[in-house]
Amino acid sequence: MDDLSPSSLKAILHSKRANLYYLEHCRVMQKDGRVLYLTEGKDENYYWNIPIANTTVILLGTGTSITQAAMRMLCSAGVLVGFCGGGGTPLFAGAEIEWLTPQSEYRPTEYVQGWLSFWFDADKRLAVARTFQQSRIDYMRHVWSKDKDLKDNGFYVDDADIEHALSGFAKKIPVLDKVGDLLLAEAQTTKQLYKIAATRCKLTFERNPEQGDLANDFLNHGNYLAYGLAATTLWVLGTPHGFAVMHGKTRRGALVFDVADLIKDAIVLPYAFICAKEKATEQEFRQQILQKFTEHKALDFMFEQVKQAAIGIKD
Structure with a gap:
């Protein structure tokens, strides 16, 4: 060959x-x-x-x-x-996101330059954080309204409890004026979604990454797959992982978490509970998640959001 x-x-x-x-x-x-x-x-x-x-x-x-x-x-x-x-899980190097990234001098510069043009302005960082969270809700509505497997398991985006969680978060986003408050509202919404998913799948659940039950293990595993896609998106667009808009500014991989969050609630969260209910193996869960990433064009969506944030925030 x-x-x-x-x-x-x-x-x-x-x-x-x-x-x-x-x-x-x-x-x-x-x-x-x-x-x-x-x-x-x-x-x-x-x-x-x-x-x-x-x-x-x-x-x-x-x-x-x-x-x-x-x-x-x-x-x-x-x-x-x-x-x-x-x-x-976890990726090694302490609590950092650490990748062996290909070395290339030919990646585009317009996105990192666009990202840095707003990043040092706290108000503009907050604006991008708000946009990311609204896009996260929109993507979840899109996926949950189309996905037949989710509907077969009782996940309907127009159900009262799901709509209450999403619309409540969406109303808070424009009025929260601190990243910390936005993070708190996001955490509360995700907690609501955990409860909704556990109820749909008839599981007793408390989020604890060290718990060792199937739902927690699948959430850990799916999240790290999402981190892989987020890291790829940022590497291709030449954007350093340390320039986060939501997560801790002192964590070198924080922007990976921000970008991964765009898709985690829409795909990883519900399927972690569905696969736990079905007592799936780790490999079966992984194949399910990867299939849904492809079906719902998760990587395309990540690229689109990062590119829009990088070149859409202007003086």
Whole structure:
């Protein structure tokens, strides 16, 4: 097989790519011009191909290693690689979001320049934070109104309790004049959505990332998949992860959290509870989430929101 050029590997735009991988107990390597992962069986080893030109993120979990040659090919295709714990969480490096990002001097500069043009103005940061939260509500309404699987499980966006939670948050957004107050209102709304989802799925639930029950584990796992998409979006647009508009300004990966929040409540939250109710395996949950990310064009939506914020805030 002829070696592929970096330009041909980037032919599929990141916002249109379909694959996000979580791998464990395997070795990632380059062989015959392709990136493969090797798993060891009882009698023989098995090789599986990774279509890197259509891949956004690879999360390497427990018992994984990667060769320098494979990393070189992944970088040439613009694939982000993250080392993480079992089940996709947490990403290693303390509480930071930490990625092995491809080095490129040819990413666009207009978005980072646009982002920095407003970021040092607290009022403009707040305006973008408000826009993100309103877009988050709009995306959730869009997804929940279209998704048949959600409706089959009792999630109807026009139900009184769901509408009350979303409309209540939407009314608060324009009048809150501090990021801290906006964060509090967002947390209260998400807590309401947890209660709604638990009621629909007939589960007893309290949000605790360390709890160890299926719903909490699936929320952790799905959130980190969303972080992967958010990190990809920001890397492609050349925007440093430290220039957050909502989360802590002292956390280097805070903007990843801001962007991931655009889609988490719409997709990760309900399916974490649905899959917990069905006692799905971790792999089944992951496949469900990735399918819904693709179906509802989550990565496209993230790109659109970040680009609009970067070039839409002007003096």
